[in-house]
Amino acid sequence: MWEKIVLESLDKMPRWVRTTAFFVALFLSVYMALIPQFVNGYVYFKDELGGKRAYRGAEILVSVGGRDFTYIANQNGYFSVPMISKLPQSLRLGFVHKDTGGRYDVTIPFTRLSTAGQLDFEVKSDPPSIGFVTARYRQGMTQSLLAGISGMRVANAAELVLPQGVAPIARPEAQGVRNEVLEIVAREAKKPLATVTEKLEFTPASGFSYTVKIRIVDALEKKFGFRIPDDHWQSLRSIGELVDYTQKRIALDRVAPSKGVDWPTYQNQLQPQGLPLFAK
Secondary structure, X not given: OHXXXXXXXXXXXXXXXXXXXXXXXXXXXXHHHHOOOEEEEEEEEEOOOOOEEEOOOOEEEEEEOOEEEEEEOOOOOEEEEEOOOOOOOOEEEEEEOOOOOOEEEEXXXXXXXXXXXXXXXXXXXOOEEEEXXXXXXXXXXXXXXXXXXOOOOOOOOOEEOOOOOOXXXXXXXXXXXXXXXXXXXXXXXXXXXHHOOOOOEOOHHHOOOHHHHHHHHHHHHHHXXXXXXXXXXXXXXXXXXXXXXXXXXXXXXXXXXXXXXXXXXXXXXXOOOOOOOEEO
């Protein structure tokens, strides 16, 4: 009915009005098609040699109507946030600095949003800051992975629980794994090995900034060949908990290798009755 009324109304309009309406509709269609649906970004920090390291688990905030929506960068430092508005305007993203807990807002010009395939952001510790570095353009670029939406802070503590039928690794091997974990922690935190004990907690006061913890996790993953989900290592409070987690992950991987499998799928393979392997 409404289509008929609109068509009849258009037929009665002058030719120049119909022509103008056509080009306006065409422009709006092209504009809406070209504007990206998501803003893709990469958050990183630099190590001592200037290399880029993924700032895993970074929190990105988008404010809409006075409410903050939180997006989490994935294990490779990538995130995607939806374009809230299709109007030609800049976008303000808020980043949480994990060491200070402070929010740092970064404004991205609309010209960069409409042409860039990926935006790069660098996190600095001294002084604490987060800044927009550069834009990578769309040609030849693979779209970043959406890490997920969360309004929750990370848990304070958690434990990996071995399911029935999975035996812990033998005591001599467990001791060797313990020693390797302590050596990695000491190396990445730049601490004397003698001062690194299982009671030492992962706090800034103890010398464990967020980026130091990322380095430790990256080194453990490389050493033992499994990925540690961000919500796992962020929940471990002490070196002792990290040692226990690593020993149990080795035992689990011998029953069912986790390489290339996301954690929810892996957990369902080992614990089909729904009980969590990683209890928070």
